[in-house]
Amino acid sequence: xxxxxxxxxPYFPPDVAADGQLFALLARELAARGHRVQVLTYKPxxxxxxxxxxxxxxxxxxxxxxxxxPGGKSLWARALGAWWLMCSxxxxxxFCRGTLIVPSSPPGLALAAWQLSxxxxxxxxxxxxxxxxxxxxxxxxKPGAAAxxxxxxxxxxxxxxxAVITLTEGMKQVARARSPHARVEVQPNWVDLDAIAPKPxxxxxxxxxxxxxxxxxxxxxDLEGLTRAAGRLTGVELHYVGRGVRLAEIxxxxxxxxxxxxxxxxxxxxxxxxxxxxxxxxxxIALTARADRxxxxxxxxGILASGRPLLxxxxxxxxxxxxxxxxxxxLTVKNPADAEEIAAxxxxxxxxxxxxxxxxxxxxxxxxxxxxARAADVYEQLA
Numbered sequence: 289x290x291x292x293x294x295x296x297x298p299y300f301p302p303d304v305a306a307d308g309q310l311f312a313l314l315a316r317e318l319a320a321r322g323h324r325v326q327v328l329t330y331k332p333x334x335x336x337x338x339x340x341x342x343x344x345x346x347x348x349x350x351x352x353x354x355x356x357x358p359g360g361k362s363l364w365a366r367a368l369g370a371w372w373l374m375c376s377x378x379x380x381x382x383f384c385r386g387t388l389i390v391p392s393s394p395p396g397l398a399l400a401a402w403q404l405s406x407x408x409x410x411x412x413x414x415x416x417x418x419x420x421x422x423x424x425x426x427x428x429x430k431p432g433a434a435a436x437x438x439x440x441x442x443x444x445x446x447x448x449x450x451a452v453i454t455l456t457e458g459m460k461q462v463a464r465a466r467s468p469h470a471r472v473e474v475q476p477n478w479v480d481l482d483a484i485a486p487k488p489x490x491x492x493x494x495x496x497x498x499x500x501x502x503x504x505x506x507x508x509x510d511l512e513g514l515t516r517a518a519g520r521l522t523g524v525e526l527h528y529v530g531r532g533v534r535l536a537e538i539x540x541x542x543x544x545x546x547x548x549x550x551x552x553x554x555x556x557x558x559x560x561x562x563x564x565x566x567x568x569x570x571x572x573i574a575l576t577a578r579a580d581r582x583x584x585x586x587x588x589x590g591i592l593a594s595g596r597p598l599l600x601x602x603x604x605x606x607x608x609x610x611x612x613x614x615x616x617x618x619l620t621v622k623n624p625a626d627a628e629e630i631a632a633x634x635x636x637x638x639x640x641x642x643x644x645x646x647x648x649x650x651x652x653x654x655x656x657x658x659x660x661a662r663a664a665d666v667y668e669q670l671a
Contacts, residue, residue, distance in 0.1 A: 292386025486595030487566030
């Protein structure tokens with residue numbers, strides 16, 4: 289029987305935020321199955337990028353409604369933004385029927401869903417990262433009233449959700465410790481296996497080995513060791529694609545050391561993502577050990593689907609590192625800050641046969657576990 293499903297999201301394409309792109313794939317898949325799907329979201333504004341997007345449109349059977357949201361990075365601006373998202377989200381969702389699907393960040397949207405649950409509304413709460421634990425672990429938040437409020441918002445949202453969805457088993461354990469009576473399910477992120485497929489790469493003789501880091505360069509990602517390793521090697525190029533709070537420091541390091549082989553590119557739109565992921569020999573992925581069991585890079589599934597071997601900048605004792613090692617889809621470094629260890633891993637990845645075998649295992653893993661259809665099965669059942 290067709291269901292009514294409403295996504296309440298902070299970002300949605302043409303915004304380049306990874307979470308928004310993921311939910312866009314899921315919304316289209318659910319709409320293709322005959323469900324009535326609506327997206328309530330905001331004007332594009334991720335990472336300072338802004339594109340013109342219509343206030344109302346229909347994308348492959350998904351009804352999309354956008355409205356204005358405040359910007360700014362100061363504490364007061366973010367507080368205003370959180371309040372606005374909560375109030376405007378609750379008001380808009382009040383007049384839309386069906387089960388709500390709401391991400392954990394920003395917490396204002398989760399509070400909107402919680403408020404509506406008091407009126408009998410069902411919602412799924414998607415934990416893509418766990419706050420305030422993540423912010424405290426990264427030093428982005430200090431213990432105190434603000435952290436307490438974020439924790440309270442999360443606990444309220446988990447407590448009344450139809451189901452809480454986490455990306456990993458470790459995140460599930462943290463969520464259950466926070467809210468013992470909540471129904472918690474694990475559903476990793478997903479990928480469009482048709483849109484992102486292995487792209488044959490035939491570099492010219494003598495061409496450099498291209499390593500690509502694509503996506504947000506944030507506090508979750510220790511990238512200095514990778515930059516130093518690539519800067520010291522010959523026959524290697526390191527391509528950064530995206531933006532983030534660490535971009536300026538990485539650029540400054542490359543410029544100071546005059547490493548011309550470290551290059552920077554802006555975000556690619558969703559329509560160019562498949563081609564961009566294929567424009568490398570090795571895909572780098574990073575997650576600081578402090579974020580283990582609190583987050584998982586959303587770029588993982590796209591890399592796996594592209595059939596590229598991973599250079600994993602996360603210790604083998606983390607969930608990310610353990611996955612890459614267990615599936616033999618790439619190489620994991622024990623210390624992501626150790627440029628020499630990373631350089632040694634890069635030297636091993638110069639072997640084309642090794643890269644080919646790892647890339648094939650990566651693609652096979654994506655096909656077996658991470659197709660958007662598998663994720664839609666779970667969300668369809670829970671909704």
